[in-house]
Amino acid sequence: MTVEKNVLTVSELTRQVKYALEGNFPRVWVQGEISNCKHHTSGHLYFTLKDEGAQISGVMWRSRVPLLPFMPEDGINVIARGSITVYPPRGNYQIDVEQMQPLGVGELQIAFEKLKQKLAAEGLFDEEHKIPIPQYPERIGVVTSETGAALQDIRSVFARRHPSIELILYPVKVQGDGAAEEIAHAIDDFNRFGSVDVLIVGRGGGSLEDLWAFNEELVARAIYASQIPIISAVGHEIDFSIADFVADLRAPTPSAAAELAVKHRADIIENLANLCYTMQEAAQNIIEAAKTKIGSAVSSYSFNRPRDLVREYSQRTDELERTMNTAVLHATQAACQRQQALAHRLEALSPQGVLKRGYTIVRHRGKVVTSAKILKQGDEANIQFHNGEVTTRVEQ
Amino acid sequence: MTTKKIKKESLEGSLARLEEIVDALEHGNVALDDAVALYEEGLSLAKDSADRLKAAELKIKKLSKDIDGKFKVTELDEE
Numbered sequence: 001m002t003v004e005k006n007v008l009t010v011s012e013l014t015r016q017v018k019y020a021l022e023g024n025f026p027r028v029w030v031q032g033e034i035s036n037c038k039h040h041t042s043g044h045l046y047f048t049l050k051d052e053g054a055q056i057s058g059v060m061w062r063s064r065v066p067l068l069p070f071m072p073e074d075g076i077n078v079i080a081r082g083s084i085t086v087y088p089p090r091g092n093y094q095i096d097v098e099q100m101q102p103l104g105v106g107e108l109q110i111a112f113e114k115l116k117q118k119l120a121a122e123g124l125f126d127e128e129h130k131i132p133i134p135q136y137p138e139r140i141g142v143v144t145s146e147t148g149a150a151l152q153d154i155r156s157v158f159a160r161r162h163p164s165i166e167l168i169l170y171p172v173k174v175q176g177d178g179a180a181e182e183i184a185h186a187i188d189d190f191n192r193f194g195s196v197d198v199l200i201v202g203r204g205g206g207s208l209e210d211l212w213a214f215n216e217e218l219v220a221r222a223i224y225a226s227q228i229p230i231i232s233a234v235g236h237e238i239d240f241s242i243a244d245f246v247a248d249l250r251a252p253t254p255s256a257a258a259e260l261a262v263k264h265r266a267d268i269i270e271n272l273a274n275l276c277y278t279m280q281e282a283a284q285n286i287i288e289a290a291k292t293k294i295g296s297a298v299s300s301y302s303f304n305r306p307r308d309l310v311r312e313y314s315q316r317t318d319e320l321e322r323t324m325n326t327a328v329l330h331a332t333q334a335a336c337q338r339q340q341a342l343a344h345r346l347e348a349l350s351p352q353g354v355l356k357r358g359y360t361i362v363r364h365r366g367k368v369v370t371s372a373k374i375l376k377q378g379d380e381a382n383i384q385f386h387n388g389e390v391t392t393r394v395e396q
Numbered sequence: 397m398t399t400k401k402i403k404k405e406s407l408e409g410s411l412a413r414l415e416e417i418v419d420a421l422e423h424g425n426v427a428l429d430d431a432v433a434l435y436e437e438g439l440s441l442a443k444d445s446a447d448r449l450k451a452a453e454l455k456i457k458k459l460s461k462d463i464d465g466k467f468k469v470t471e472l473d474e475e
Contacts, residue, residue, distance in 0.1 A: 134408045135408060135411075136406070136407040136408045136411055137408070138406060138407050138408075138448065141459070146458075146472075155454065155456060158454050159454045163451065163452060163453060163454045164448065164449050164450065164451040164452075165454060165455075166455040166457065167454065167455065167456045167457065168457045168458070168459050168469060169456065169457070169458050169459065169472055170458075170459045170460075171458065189459070189461070189467070190459070192467075193459060193467045197406070197408070265449055268411075268449060269446070269449055271411075272411070272414075272442060272445055272446060272449075275411075275414050275415065275418050275438075275442065276438075276439075276442050278418050278422065279414075279417065279418045279421060279435065279438050279439075279442075282418065282421035282422045283421055283431055283432075283434075283435045286421065286426060286428060286431040287428070287431075290428045
C-alpha cells in the first residue's frame with residue numbers, strides 16, 4: 001500500500017466533514033417518525049428520526065423543549081426544522097432541532113394540546129376543584145345560543161322529565177369572533193346574579209373550528225372560577241373540549257347535559273311519598289313505645305308520680321297520634337295523586353306534541369284510518385291537525 | 397323552627413333535611429316530644445317540597461342586564 005503524503009489525522013478529517021456538513025445544511029426541514037425518545041434529566045431531548053430507509057439522531061436543547069406544542073413520543077410523525085451538526089468526540093452527525101410539529105395536525109390541534117397541558121399543570125382539571133352537582137335543582141342557567149338546537153334540546157328534556165324547572169337562558173354567540181368572551185362573560189354574570197342551582201354551558205355539534213370557543217383559555221378560566229356547578233355540553237361525542245376538562249361534570253351533548261341535570265319529577269315525588277310513609281311508621285313506633293312505657297309505669301307498684309300528669313301525657317300521646325295519622329295520610333295521598341295526575345298529563349300531551357310537529361290523524365266515519373286501502377274514491381275523511389279539523393273528499 | 401325559614405329553603409335542602417328526620421326517627425332513639433317536633437317539621441318540609449314540584453309548565457326565562465348593569469329576568473319569547 002502506497003501511503004500518500006497528505007495524511008489526515010482523525011481530528012482533521014472530522015473537522016473537514018464538520019465544515020462540509022454544517023456548511024451545506026445550516027437549516028433543513030425534515031420529516032420522519034420519532035423513536036428512542038429520551039427526556040434527559042438535564043432537560044435536553046434526545047431522539048432518532050427515521051423513515052423506512054434511514055435514520056438520523058436528533059437533539060433538542062433544554063431551552064427549546066418548553067416551546068414545543070406537543071409531547072414528543074415514540075411513533076409520532078413530525079416535521080422538524082434544524083441544522084446538521086457533527087459531534088467530533090463520537091464521530092457522528094445529528095440534527096439540532098429548533099422546532100417541530102406533529103404531522104397532519106392542524107394549528108388548532110396544536111394550540112389545543114398546548115393549552116390543555118398548561119391548564120392541567122396549573123391544576124384546573126383537578127378533581128378536588130369539582131363542585132358536586134345538586135340532586136334537586138330548581139333553577140337552571142343555560143349559556144348557549146338563543147337560536148341554536150342546543151336550547152331546544154335542553155328545553156324538551158326538561159319539559160318531558162321535570163316541567164317544574166325554571167330555565168334561565170343567557171344568550172351568547174357560540175362560534176366566531178367574540179364568542180369565547182361572551183361565554184366567559186355569561187358565566188361570570190350568572191355567578192354575580194347567583195340564584196341558579198346549576199349551569200349548562202354548551203352548543204350542538206360542529207367542526208373543531210365551530211366548537212373552538214369552548215377550547216379557549218378565557219372560557220376555561222371562567223368555568224374554573226364559577227361557584228355555581230357547571231355541566232359542559234359541547235356536542236362532540238368523541239373528543240373532549242377544554243371546557244369539558246374544567247367543568248364539574250361533562251356531558252357529550254346538550255340533551256345529555258339536561259338529563260344529567262334533572263331527575264324525573266315522578267321519581268322525586270315517589271321518593272317524597274316514601275319518605276313520608278317511613279316517617280309515619282317511625283313516629284308510630286315511637287308513640288307505641290311511649291304508650292307501653294306509660295302503661296307499665298301506671299301499673300307498676302313503685303309508681304308514685306301524680307296520676308293526673310300521666311293521664312295528661314297519655315291523652316296528649318293519643319291526640320298526637322290522631323293528628324299524625326290524618327296529616328300523613330293527606331301528605332302521602334297528595335303526593336301520590338300528583339304523581340298519577342302527572343302520568344295522565346304526559347299521556348294526554350304526547351299525541352298533541354306529535355300533531356304539532358306536522359303529523360295529522362285521518363278519520364273515516366269516526367274511525368282512525370291507518371291504511372290507504374281503507375279509503376275509496378268519494379269517501380269523506382276528517383283530518384285532524386293540532387289546532388283543528390278539516391273534512392275532505394277522496395278523489396283518487 | 398319557623399315555617400318561614402323552611403319556605404326559603406330549596407328543594408335540595410328540604411329533601412336532605414327530610415331524609416335526616418326520617419333517619420333520626422328510625423334509628424335515633426328520640427324522646428317522644430322531640431319525635432313530635434321532628435315529625436311536624438318533616439310534614440311541613442314534605443308539603444313544601446310537594447308544592448315546589450307542582451308547576452306544570454316549564455318556565456323559560458332570559459337573563460340580561462339593563463343599561464345600569466342591573467340584572468333582569470324576562471320571559472323568553474316563543475319562536
